[in-house]
Amino acid sequence: ASQAAANARGRTERPQSAAASRIIGISLQEAQQILNVSSLNPEEIQKNYDHLFKVNDKSVGGSFYLQSKVSTGRSR
Numbered sequence: 001a002s003q004a005a006a007n008a009r010g011r012t013e014r015p016q017s018a019a020a021s022r023i024i025g026i027s028l029q030e031a032q033q034i035l036n037v038s039s040l041n042p043e044e045i046q047k048n049y050d051h052l053f054k055v056n057d058k059s060v061g062g063s064f065y066l067q068s069k070v071s072t073g074r075s076r
Contacts, residue, residue: 034073
């Protein structure tokens, strides 16, 4: 099922975008949802990343899993 989903995702995206999704593991749309951005504005992405990474810090009761998702979203 996951292979079928990956193949379907690859057909709807541009070839280089599909390759990046396979390497990083998430689509561009998912990365935008994680970081709560509607456009690819670098300043907005960094601002949201900084905030989300900080509030999900394990030392303040956050979640390492969510921190990882935020980091992956920014990488994408």
